[in-house]
Structures are given as C-alpha cells and as structure tokens.
Amino acid sequence: MRFVVTFITAIAGTFVAVWFVANIALRFTGVPKGFPPFTVLPLLSGVVGGFIGASAVYLLLTTISTNPNRSMFFVSIGVLALSFGLPLRLSFTKSPRFAGVTPSAQMVLALLHTTIATAAVTVLTSSKRFSA
Numbered sequence: 001m002r003f004v005v006t007f008i009t010a011i012a013g014t015f016v017a018v019w020f021v022a023n024i025a026l027r028f029t030g031v032p033k034g035f036p037p038f039t040v041l042p043l044l045s046g047v048v049g050g051f052i053g054a055s056a057v058y059l060l061l062t063t064i065s066t067n068p069n070r071s072m073f074f075v076s077i078g079v080l081a082l083s084f085g086l087p088l089r090l091s092f093t094k095s096p097r098f099a100g101v102t103p104s105a106q107m108v109l110a111l112l113h114t115t116i117a118t119a120a121v122t123v124l125t126s127s128k129r130f131s132a
Helices: 003-027 040-064 068-081 085-089 105-127
Strands: none
Touching: 003 040, 003 105, 040 068, 040 105, 068 085, 068 105, 085 105
C-alpha cells in the first residue's frame, strides 16, 4: 500500500512540475497560447502514460534481469532518446494544430520528457517493492 501512495504522489508531483514548466514556457517560447502539447490533457496523459509504461518495463525487467535497476537505467535512456523524436517531428508536420512550433518549444518538450522519465525511473528503482 505504501508503494501505491508513493507512486500516485510521484505522478501528481510530476504533473504539477511539468504543468508549471509548460505554463512558464508559454511566455518565452513564442508558441500560441493554446499550443496543444502545453495543455492539461496532453501533459497529464504524458505523465500517467510514462509512469505506466516505465512500470511495465520495470516489472518485465525484474523477471528477466539479475540487476533490474541497472537494466532499467539503460533501457530508460534508450527510450528517452527515442522519445525526443516526437518534439523534433513537429518541425515537419503540416497540421494546423501545431502551427507556430519553435525550437525553444521543442527543447521544453524534450525537458518535459526527461522530467517524466527521471521521476518514473527514480520512484521505481528506489522502491523496495520489487526487491528480493
């Protein structure tokens, strides 16, 4: 039960952090006020989805790896690097929803991905829940 409370608290704290950064970013990145990646629902789904995805990977690693924390560290770096492709792809989209994307907004999105990944990996690998 303690792990569940810690996990939910971490999700809530991470959401507050990324929401705060996204609201500050609206002021200096030059994107329109309703820029979709900086709105509440995409931020919330990114945080919750990131934590759930990281949890699934970590659970798998605890069953197949002799050192799941080290494995999680390296897997998460690879997945994080791949996730940077999402903000970069906004440069090439023709969708009017993402009109006005700037390089600084893309850097903030990469920062948000990094924040979520760091929080999820930290909570999962520091928990005694999965330890033998």
